[in-house]
Amino acid sequence: MVQKHFCTTTYIFNEEGDKCLLIRHKKLPFLLPPGGHIDENEDYLESSQREVAEELGFEKEALSYPAYLQEKDGVCLQPWAIQKYTIIPDEHFHYDLVFGATVKESIPIKPGEGESQDVQWFKVEDIDSLETTDECKSNIKRMSQKIRDAREVERVQQDLYIWPRYDESLKKDLSRFVEGRDFGTWNLGDLYEGVPCSFAEKMGVNYGIFTSTGTAGLHAILMALGLKPGDEVIVPSMTFVRAATPLNHLSLQPVIADIDPTTGNIDPKSIEANITPKTKAVVVVHMWGVPADCEEISNICKKHNIRMIEDFSHAHFSMYKDKFVGSFGDAAFASLQRKKNISVGEGGIVVTKDEETYKRLQQITSPGSFMDQTNYSEVDFSGYGLNMRINPFGALTVKNLLPKVDTLLKDKRVAVEKLTSILAKHTDKFELVQIPEYADKTTLSWYSYKLKLKKTTLAELKTKKLWKFSDFGYPPIAEHRYWGKDASYFPFCLGIRPEVRVELPGQTAYLEDRITLNIPTVPASYWTDEVVAKWEAALAD
Numbered sequence: 001m002v003q004k005h006f007c008t009t010t011y012i013f014n015e016e017g018d019k020c021l022l023i024r025h026k027k028l029p030f031l032l033p034p035g036g037h038i039d040e041n042e043d044y045l046e047s048s049q050r051e052v053a054e055e056l057g058f059e060k061e062a063l064s065y066p067a068y069l070q071e072k073d074g075v076c077l078q079p080w081a082i083q084k085y086t087i088i089p090d091e092h093f094h095y096d097l098v099f100g101a102t103v104k105e106s107i108p109i110k111p112g113e114g115e116s117q118d119v120q121w122f123k124v125e126d127i128d129s130l131e132t133t134d135e136c137k138s139n140i141k142r143m144s145q146k147i148r149d150a151r152e153v154e155r156v157q158q159d160l161y162i163w164p165r166y167d168e169s170l171k172k173d174l175s176r177f178v179e180g181r182d183f184g185t186w187n188l189g190d191l192y193e194g195v196p197c198s199f200a201e202k203m204g205v206n207y208g209i210f211t212s213t214g215t216a217g218l219h220a221i222l223m224a225l226g227l228k229p230g231d232e233v234i235v236p237s238m239t240f241v242r243a244a245t246p247l248n249h250l251s252l253q254p255v256i257a258d259i260d261p262t263t264g265n266i267d268p269k270s271i272e273a274n275i276t277p278k279t280k281a282v283v284v285v286h287m288w289g290v291p292a293d294c295e296e297i298s299n300i301c302k303k304h305n306i307r308m309i310e311d312f313s314h315a316h317f318s319m320y321k322d323k324f325v326g327s328f329g330d331a332a333f334a335s336l337q338r339k340k341n342i343s344v345g346e347g348g349i350v351v352t353k354d355e356e357t358y359k360r361l362q363q364i365t366s367p368g369s370f371m372d373q374t375n376y377s378e379v380d381f382s383g384y385g386l387n388m389r390i391n392p393f394g395a396l397t398v399k400n401l402l403p404k405v406d407t408l409l410k411d412k413r414v415a416v417e418k419l420t421s422i423l424a425k426h427t428d429k430f431e432l433v434q435i436p437e438y439a440d441k442t443t444l445s446w447y448s449y450k451l452k453l454k455k456t457t458l459a460e461l462k463t464k465k466l467w468k469f470s471d472f473g474y475p476p477i478a479e480h481r482y483w484g485k486d487a488s489y490f491p492f493c494l495g496i497r498p499e500v501r502v503e504l505p506g507q508t509a510y511l512e513d514r515i516t517l518n519i520p521t522v523p524a525s526y527w528t529d530e531v532v533a534k535w536e537a538a539l540a541d
């Protein structure tokens, strides 16, 4: 009579999956993975852990289960599969529950009280030369491949999205700066004057000043342009809220304009629809790296004699036709914080073509009087300023990154190009970002890529290997939780809420089903044909 025994067989691999542990049983002439019987009422996993502890002396915590998923007829069975496994050719059929674990090789192996002896690590590449069953050999090869594939995806994914991308030269510059104690002096002329001006000049603008943050930059610009309490400033309905909060802190009235349903940028027609005699400025944010319609907006501002302030936080060195964004308005600012394309941790920059505005910005952002210092000799620093200067380490970081920024931006452009070419084959599932005619595609400075979903869900996309999808991220400004606070909490700014005077169909259409596709930050050389094919397969899986 044929009896059935359920056993567990645990294949144990090192973390890389290129070595496996096999044991020689006292009773058997060949090598085997650890295995044992399932006790009554025992869970499969528990039984595997028990037997590994008994046979190898491993602590439960040292093992990571399952190391792979068993496959049967090309279908993944979770987390193990039952397979016929005839080790001992007798009258018994052994139905083994085969699954795997990985363990750090450094853990000492001390055979426990079972029947095992001579436990050894074997290289998977040598497995054909070992005395073990054919089933065991093929299981080991298959499982090892799975572990190695998974490790590769992990490794690749780990390196794919690293940001900021810093190199040895920056480390050297920063450590030399620390060793020279240069950060301990007041007047860092080149870092505080030359470097931001060369940033501005690269954009085709005369003057630049570093600020502690992007937010501080907008605050300084609003002051430098002479806006007065009660003046109205038009802002886009959807952007990062700090592109608007300094208005409230200066008692300026934010007025919400609709956005373009395809780009998410402020809609020029909606700007015009919001203009009143009190309107004194508009904040134009170039969202995700794609320029807003600079010429159209600039013409509206000139016609109505209102100031144009650009926020190019997302779009360092992106071009509208043949001019850089940030060079159209009366003044522009950008954040240089954590995730931005030029990233210094926390920092910002303001730029302007106008000398008078530049001097006022210097006074507002400065810490005190520099009358007797050569670099600042022309400006009367009264000490009235808010000291919004960048930290010297941030300024030095920009100095180091500026010559490399074109390569950084090109790498991201290549990544977006490759990914969109793959996504374009799935237009039933996605609506790709539409880039307006006026934007120069060859200079786009991608900050984020915002897709629209059609026949798929974010939950499904989050299971794709290599690809990194996430939520959209920004609530509309007028719906921000900041406004949920009682006005008495910050009476000087919460008393002034953003005003929504026009319909916002563009905002509704833009936000519907929109999600984020994270852009890999790898060098352009990463994208070989083979790699692109891998990404293609990962999305199709």
Ligand SMILES: Cc1ncc(COP(=O)(O)O)c(C=O)c1O
Residues within 6 Å of the ligand: 213, 214, 215, 216, 239, 240, 242, 243, 285, 311, 313, 314, 334, 335, 336, 337, 347, 348
């Ligand atoms: C579009 C935009 N404007 C302004 C800011 C504010 O900049 P910061 O965080 O440097 O103050 C950010 C920050 O992420 C931003 O994304």
